[in-house]
Amino acid sequence: MQMSRSVFMAKAGLLSAIALSSWAHFAQAQIEAPDPDALDAVLDRFVDEGHYPFLYARLEDRDGNVAYEHSVVNRDLLPDTEIDGQTWIRIWSMSKIVTISVVLDLVEDGILSLEDSVARYIPEFSDMQVAVASDGRSLAEVDYEQAVSACPFELVPANSEMTVRHLINHEAGFYYATTGIPCIDSELAEKNVATAANADEFIANLADLPLIQHPGTTYFYGTNTTILGMVAERATDKSLKQLVEERLTGPLGIEGLQYDLPPAADLLPRFSGQDGSLRMAHSGELDIFGPDVPDYDPEHQLHLGGEGMLATADGYADFLRMLLNHGTLHGTRFLETATVENIYAPHTQLDNPEGHNGFNLWVTGEPTRAREQGEEGLWVGGGYEGTHFWVDPRREFVGIIMSQIFWINEGGYGRDEAFRGELYRQFWAAESQ
Numbered sequence: 001m002q003m004s005r006s007v008f009m010a011k012a013g014l015l016s017a018i019a020l021s022s023w024a025h026f027a028q029a030q031i032e033a034p035d036p037d038a039l040d041a042v043l044d045r046f047v048d049e050g051h052y053p054f055l056y057a058r059l060e061d062r063d064g065n066v067a068y069e070h071s072v073v074n075r076d077l078l079p080d081t082e083i084d085g086q087t088w089i090r091i092w093s094m095s096k097i098v099t100i101s102v103v104l105d106l107v108e109d110g111i112l113s114l115e116d117s118v119a120r121y122i123p124e125f126s127d128m129q130v131a132v133a134s135d136g137r138s139l140a141e142v143d144y145e146q147a148v149s150a151c152p153f154e155l156v157p158a159n160s161e162m163t164v165r166h167l168i169n170h171e172a173g174f175y176y177a178t179t180g181i182p183c184i185d186s187e188l189a190e191k192n193v194a195t196a197a198n199a200d201e202f203i204a205n206l207a208d209l210p211l212i213q214h215p216g217t218t219y220f221y222g223t224n225t226t227i228l229g230m231v232a233e234r235a236t237d238k239s240l241k242q243l244v245e246e247r248l249t250g251p252l253g254i255e256g257l258q259y260d261l262p263p264a265a266d267l268l269p270r271f272s273g274q275d276g277s278l279r280m281a282h283s284g285e286l287d288i289f290g291p292d293v294p295d296y297d298p299e300h301q302l303h304l305g306g307e308g309m310l311a312t313a314d315g316y317a318d319f320l321r322m323l324l325n326h327g328t329l330h331g332t333r334f335l336e337t338a339t340v341e342n343i344y345a346p347h348t349q350l351d352n353p354e355g356h357n358g359f360n361l362w363v364t365g366e367p368t369r370a371r372e373q374g375e376e377g378l379w380v381g382g383g384y385e386g387t388h389f390w391v392d393p394r395r396e397f398v399g400i401i402m403s404q405i406f407w408i409n410e411g412g413y414g415r416d417e418a419f420r421g422e423l424y425r426q427f428w429a430a431e432s433q
Contacts, residue, residue, distance in 0.1 A: 034426035040070045042419045043401075047072045050278055051412030052386065053271045056083045056402040057419065058313045062324050067397060069313075077271065077278060085314040086256065088265050089402050090296075092307045092383035096225040096360045097343075098257070098319060099305035100168055102243050103232050104339050104359075112235050114165040118172070118227070121234040124207040125162065129155040130173065131184055131210040140173070140213035140220045144180050151183035155210055162215035167228040168359050169348050173211030175222035176288045184212065189290030193223075198301040199230045219348040225360065229305020240303040252322060252329045256315020259308060260298040267296065267310075270385070273409030286406050288384060307384070313400045316389065320398035323379070324391050344379050344393075373417035374424050388416045395427070 043055045052074070059068040071083045106112040119126040131139045131153040142150045158173070166172040177188040187209055196202040206223070213220055229240040236243060241259040249257055261267060270281040284291040294308045302308075311319075318329060323343065327335035344358040355365035355376075362380045369375050379391040386403035401416060408415075 034068075034423060034430070036068055036070070038422055038426070039068065039419065040072075042422050043070055044072050046412060046415050046418075047074050049411060050074070051273065051409060052403050052405055052415070053077045053269075053278060054081075054083045054403060055415075056085070056087065056313060056400075058085055058317060058400045058402075059423075060317045060321060060398050062321055062396045064318070064321060074278070078268075081268070083268075083402075085317075086312050087402070088256075088261065088267060088310050088312060089387060090267065090294075090383070090385050090404060091309055091311045091316065091387050092385055094311070094316065094381055094383040094387055094389060095304070095309035096306050097323075097381060098244065098248070098309060099225050099229045099232070099240065100343070100359050101319075101323075101335060102240075102247055103164070103168070103228055104343070105247050105335060106232060106235065106243075108336060108339060112164060112232070114163065114168070116164045116231075118162040118164065118167065118231060121231045122203055122227070124203050128158045128162070128173070128207070129210045130158050130214050131212060132156055138211075138213040138217065139179070139181055139184055140175075140218055142181065147180040148182060150181050153181075153183055153210070158211060158214055160215045160217070164228065164231060166215045167224045167231065169357075170219050170221050170224045170360065171213075171217065171348070172215050172224045172227065173213045173220065173222075174206065174224045174227060175212045175220060177290050178288055179212065184210070189287065192290045192292050194289040194292045194294055194302075194304070196302050199233055199303070202226075202302060203230060219357065223306055225306035226304050226308075229303065232305070233303075239301070240305050248319075248334060252318070252332050252334055254315055254318045254322075254329070256312030257319055258310060258315075259296075259303050261296040261310060268404045271405045272407050273405060273412060274407035276409050278405075278409070281406050286384070313402050317398055317400055320389060320391055320400070324393060324396060324398055371417070372421050372425060374420040382416075390420070399423075 043057055046052050047055055054073040056071045060066055069085060073081060073083055103112060107114060133139060133142055133150045133153060139150055139153060162172050177185045179185055191205040193202050193205050196205060232243055233240055270286060271278055272281040272285055286293050294304055296310060322329040322334055323340055326337040326340045327333055344361055344363055346356040347359060348357040350356055354367055355363050364374060364376055364378045364380060366376045377394060382388040386405040388401040390399045401419060
C-alpha cells in the first residue's frame with residue numbers, strides 16, 4: 001500500500017551542534033530530539049485511510065540541512081511511482097510569493113513602485129468596471145448565502161485607481177471562477193483564460209470582464225498576482241520566466257523552481273476526492289479558471305505568476321530559506337532585509353483573530369498555539385492541489401508538505417495542522433525539560 005522513508009539528523013537520540021547547527025538552543029540544552037516515527041505516523045494515516053494519493057514532507061534548517069523527510073504513497077493509485085524531494089509538483093498558489101518577491105526586487109531597483117498605477121503598464125485596464133448587486137454593493141461584499149440573489153449584477157465605473165500594491169494585497173478586484181456567484185463565475189469560465197496564447201490575450205480577456213470590487217476596498221483572493229506578474233513583464237519587456245531565472249533562481253543557484261516542465265520529467269496525475277473516495281480527476285473538474293488549467297508546455301508563452309510554477313520540494317525549500325535568511329541564499333543577496341520584513345509585516349486581514357496577512361504570506365496568531373497546531377508567528381502558504389509550506393523564523397527552519405489532490409474528501413482535512421501539531425508538541429516537550 002505504501003512506501004515510506006524517514007531521516008532525522010540525530011545522534012544517540014539527542015540533537016547536537018553538528019546535527020542541526022541552526023537549532024543550537026536544542027543542542028546546548030542537550031534535550032531529546034523530536035520523534036520522527038510519530039511524525040511519519042501522522043502522514044501515513046492520511047494516506048492509509050484513503051484521503052491522499054501520496055504525501056511528502058520535508059524540514060530543512062536555515063543552511064539547507066535536511067532535518068526530516070518522509071514519503072508515503074498509495075500503491076493502489078501510484079503502483080510504480082517514487083515521490084521524493086526531486087519530484088516535480090504543480091504548486092499553484094505557492095507561485096504567488098515567488099512572483100511577489102521578484103516584483104519587490106524590481107521595486108528595490110527602481111523599475112517599479114508599489115504605488116504605480118497598473119494602467120501605466122496595462123492600459124487595457126484603464127476603464128475597468130465593477131460588478132455590483134441591485135443595492136449598490138460590490139459583489140465582494142455580498143454574503144455567500146446571498147450569492148445567487150446577486151445575479152444579474154449591474155456595472156459601475158471603478159471609483160479608485162488600481163495600484164501595484166493592490167495587486168500584491170489582493171485588493172485589486174480580480175477573482176477566480178469559484179466565487180460562488182454564478183453570473184460572475186460563468187463569465188470568467190467562458191473566457192477559459194488558462195488557454196490564452198500569451199499575457200496580452202489573457203489581459204484582453206480580463207479587460208472584458210468586471211472587477212468584483214473597487215480597487216483598494218477590501219481583500220478578495222483571485223488572479224491579482226497573475227496580473228502582477230504581467231505588470232512586471234511589461235515594465236521590463238521580459239517574460240516572467242526570464243525574470244525568475246535572471247533575478248532569482250540563477251543568481252541564487254536554486255534548482256527545482258521554474259515555469260515549464262523539464263524535457264525528461266513527467267508530472268503526476270491529477271486526483272480528486274470529490275465523490276468521497278480518491279480517483280483520477282475528471283477533465284474540467286479543477287475549475288479555478290474554468291474548464292482548463294495551466295499546461296506547463298515550454299512552447300506556451302503564458303506564465304501565470306499566481307498559479308503557474310512547478311517545483312520540487314528541494315527547490316522550493318531553497319526559496320523559503322532565502323526568505324528565512326532575510327533575502328540571502330548561498331551567500332548571495334536577492335532582497336534587502338527590510339524588504340523581507342515588509343513581506344511578513346501586517347498588511348491585510350488585520351482584524352482576523354487567527355493572524356494577519358503580509359504580502360500574500362499568512363502569519364499565524366496566538367490561536368494556532370492555543371490549539372496546539374503550531375505557534376504564533378509562522379509564515380504559512382499553500383496551493384490548489386494540496387501543497388503546503390511554513391517558515392518558522394524563531395527556530396529557523398522551513399517545512400513543506402507536498403501532494404497532488406483536488407477536493408479533499410471527508411476525513412482528510414486538518415492534515416497540515418495535525419502534522420505541525422505533532423512536531424511542535426515534541427518541541428514544547430523537549431524545551432520544558
